[in-house]
Amino acid sequence: MSKKIDVGVLGATGMVGQQFIARLANHPWFNVCWLAASERSEGKPYADAAPWRLATPMPDSVRSKTVEACEPRRGPAVVFSALDAKAADVLEAEFAAAGHVVLSNARTFRMDPLVPLLIPEVNADHLDLLSEQKSAKGWKGAVVTNPNCATIVLAMALAPLRQFGINKVSVTTMQAVSGAGYPGVASLDILGNIIPFIGGGEEEKIETETLKILGTDGGRSRLNAVISAQVNRVPVIDGHSMTVSVDLLTVPSVDEVVNAMRTFSGRPQVLKLPTAPVPPIVVMSQENRPQPRLDAGLGDGMTTSVGRVRVCPVLTHKFVALSHNTIRGAAGASILNAELMKAEGFFN
Amino acid sequence: MSKKIDVGVLGATGMVGQQFIARLANHPWFNVCWLAASERSEGKPYADAAPWRLATPMPDSVRSKTVEACEPRRGPAVVFSALDAKAADVLEAEFAAAGHVVLSNARTFRMDPLVPLLIPEVNADHLDLLSEQKSAKGWKGAVVTNPNCATIVLAMALAPLRQFGINKVSVTTMQAVSGAGYPGVASLDILGNIIPFIGGGEEEKIETETLKILGTDGGRSRLNAVISAQVNRVPVIDGHSMTVSVDLLTVPSVDEVVNAMRTFSGRPQVLKLPTAPVPPIVVMSQENRPQPRLDAGLGDGMTTSVGRVRVCPVLTHKFVALSHNTIRGAAGASILNAELMKAEGFFN
Amino acid sequence: MSKKIDVGVLGATGMVGQQFIARLANHPWFNVCWLAASERSEGKPYADAAPWRLATPMPDSVRSKTVEACEPRRGPAVVFSALDAKAADVLEAEFAAAGHVVLSNARTFRMDPLVPLLIPEVNADHLDLLSEQKSAKGWKGAVVTNPNCATIVLAMALAPLRQFGINKVSVTTMQAVSGAGYPGVASLDILGNIIPFIGGGEEEKIETETLKILGTDGGRSRLNAVISAQVNRVPVIDGHSMTVSVDLLTVPSVDEVVNAMRTFSGRPQVLKLPTAPVPPIVVMSQENRPQPRLDAGLGDGMTTSVGRVRVCPVLTHKFVALSHNTIRGAAGASILNAELMKAEGFFN
């Protein structure tokens, strides 16, 4: 690729915005040239506007960049949206209407039947929705979304099992505090504690988004399965763990399930996208893995780890799954979506 | 009661032994007169022999008591066993044979068809096994056990649901580090982390013990249900949480389930046993409860807390349950067993 | 005492207000009859107005009490102030002017030369300021304050050393998250981390309040010593620990220092005040104590624990000190102040 593609970040000063900037800093294809945020930050150098909270230092390339307002047509054609839901509700459609390709981490359009809820390894063909999206919405650009940070763990782990007929899924999540943004969860609430609830409809998101992602016809035909989610917040910094029980219609052997996961691959691996994990799913053989602190960072945070695959006496199989929630579950997901769109010719 | 009953503690210097001593310090019925431990501690004052690790100070009444060897016939008729499994394998039968009533927290005899695996609110009638135990084993005394610290949470929460026909149960536990004893879990393994595995057959214990407890004929006729357990160790000090999905044959309404739990009661409440929680199960109405740090101590650690009772799309109902693992799940459980036996006339 | 004294709580719905209510629930002398808070809560039953966050359940006696506005003359003569600094700045003087005795946990009047900054064991005679306070301020009532939650640990530990001539003090604190209120410290900031800073002038408070408390003439003549404080926030729920180095002019032996601490006592112990810890300072002999999780609760949270008293090669002595920050350092401190005032006849 001779020249990098200019990209912008909407909501650049928040936690997710910072993660976009950190992950894009040395990206081989994309160049962050435009940082947009709320009025409060407008006109300030990024280093002054953003209360940087990541363990990796702020990239020098953005320190002195002036933060601009989140207005369409001012930035480049491709923008990553780290907007919170309220801002995204208004702005993402405006950007798409004005011709921008919006790669969104917000929930606003995730369940819109004309908007791909994309995991490149799982449902790359959902991008086919975009032509209809364009005409139906009258947008010159497009919106493509990535799933909720817990959904993506489950959808990745289930994707290889579609061949066995997924009938029922029961999942209990143990979600890291970084999934709640900043300031997010109060330390008094979570130090040495478990909170068996996450607001904002977390369980419903997991139950519905997963069926769209694993569905056909761009997700308009949902996977014909039933999912039950029980969520917990746990005192972990990064990495959403979950125990999964699944009822598979063809009742494969445990070895067949493990093999399906281990050999699973998709368009990102075929196209050798820059941040595609190889393989996308690692099935660990140790009996006490995966663990968030040790394994969330695998594949630079893009790998989904699975362990303890075994027979379930209630449904047919059970296992543990884990992904890095702010990488595979947020900024990294959107960036892989952008890589896929670029490689498939949706922009250049 | 005019005079307290003398009791002893086997394995008095370990973590569970310390919990027995702390809980028995001001007990209205029992008086700890005999402390027994391994040879290493024999002959020492308790204050020197026991590396006290509880947040409540060591009771003055035991500080200068001399620790004796774990030999039958030297201590009182009633002994609590805080022995580890290996020591219990040998010693508990010796004590029972010699005429002691052994209230055991060890796993040795839990699944023995002639030994009650007792939760006084749930299966007080399992004490009927004792006459047959005596004759079949040739013991002058008896052994009565309490369940594994995670099992008891599940069995307590399920007990009120027996009337609806328990068919299937899927449970994911999040277990506190105090459940692993001392030194137990290394801090490097669990700080900011989740370990999706607990050794020693924890999942099997939950799956099998629960069916015995909820069974009939002293547990020899197991509950006709299927249980699947997935266990996790979490960075919590005290309190085992669990998400539970259950398939109830008569498909009661959520209100009926809640009502069954709230009105559940048993022999300890009827007999007004000194440490019986009233009520034994609290169903919390807040959407984010129960939480171990806030709720494990309810009822002086003897209450089981339940929350988020709702419909499950995969099985029929789901909820969250919690108990204090070192109290309701260990020392407190054995003490309540002893109170029941005393009140029912098994010793005096 | 024939009849309990009615008391009120200003700022009753916040974290400190909840602690007052929890600690006063079964107080032998005081009866909480009046709960006052901001307009947002006015008119609501306390159970609805207060987002209860303590591990001990809300006392039944306050559940249905109606929260009233923080207006003078509506409540009883004695009020505890759990107001935040901004509200306290305005309201406490109004209550005092109107004739109420205000026992305040806020910082507003702590350094006022006419207001006692009271630790009953340490400077009970500072109550002598009240007559001058009354005349100079024109108040019919009075304001008495307790120190910052870290100050009190240091002041308690230093009080027995006044006899040796305190010349210099260097202290490094490790402060629990409960000291920051709710929501307080974000979990993302403190899980598995140390923050070497606490806002609001924490270090200055420790350095200046301590000199007033240990001073004479009601604190108007400050202790002639130099204090240097370095503060840290640590992932601990309750209990402020600190390492202290002190330069004592008469250079006592370590045994003399330990003995001075162990025999230290004050008016609360003489008067046998209901919540007075006996002794006020415990010097632990184990080399790895005091520890917040094990020792903050000593004396029902009112004891100051000290350990590792030894020679310091830079100053003369060094040791570790610990108190419970929300009890001895907040609500419990104000209540002990009230007990002293009652016993000394300042109100009845």
Next chain:
Amino acid sequence: MSKKIDVGVLGATGMVGQQFIARLANHPWFNVCWLAASERSEGKPYADAAPWRLATPMPDSVRSKTVEACEPRRGPAVVFSALDAKAADVLEAEFAAAGHVVLSNARTFRMDPLVPLLIPEVNADHLDLLSEQKSAKGWKGAVVTNPNCATIVLAMALAPLRQFGINKVSVTTMQAVSGAGYPGVASLDILGNIIPFIGGGEEEKIETETLKILGTDGGRSRLNAVISAQVNRVPVIDGHSMTVSVDLLTVPSVDEVVNAMRTFSGRPQVLKLPTAPVPPIVVMSQENRPQPRLDAGLGDGMTTSVGRVRVCPVLTHKFVALSHNTIRGAAGASILNAELMKAEGFFN
């Protein structure tokens, strides 16, 4: 450099051994060709012998390497010692005697007057001891040590201040659990807790090693200063923090102190050693930094972070310092020592 230098690791299967292997995996100068451990591991492939506990996966290059016995003359000329103290007491001298250059993380020889206690930025000239070491000990090889993991933070931060005349130092450390090895600190002891003590003479090590490091004549002439250390274990995974108060004879301004630290540099930076941090000390300007979770990884774990430099009313200056204890404080320190020795021609 045309060809990499073969190196070995003694104690390769333990935690420090694993850190050596992880840090050496892609080292531009060194090639790990020999893994030695205790008899228990001898003959096994490394992947089977080592219970890998790092968050970075085990390098493929060592997985199938056979672990050999810790015997001199079997491995390459240069060996890193991750031996525990007991094994090091015997083996390191044997390896040195046999001609190996031993770069040791063990405490055995740290205070030996003929053995450099080396921090390349601070006392590179202490390598001059080696000729005398050779003759006096009759070793064909040599032993070079790195400091205790807390000492190195203090020594690095003090090194730039030597020019101002270091007179007195008072330091309180807050040390991560990874500093205690594996299993190290029990989770029951440290979750939500602070332990104000670390065994093995930690305070003495800090007080004495620092004076040798900052001394002259290879450390045989100690720095003429007094150091007082108070240590704490805190629930942090990686990164030792400390508050430091220092008495500087020339009483420089705060700006002069900051400037001295910021411009500090040494032989590793001059020689552009592969893992030399540039600059070695970062002075952070934010009032709440450095923090272990955010800053321990700076400079790939080799940077020392300093913050909050200010006047101390008791001594002359105070500040906060932080380094990564298992990198700058252990494996990374030894590797930088090796790089310096290679660059200075001590081996090739």
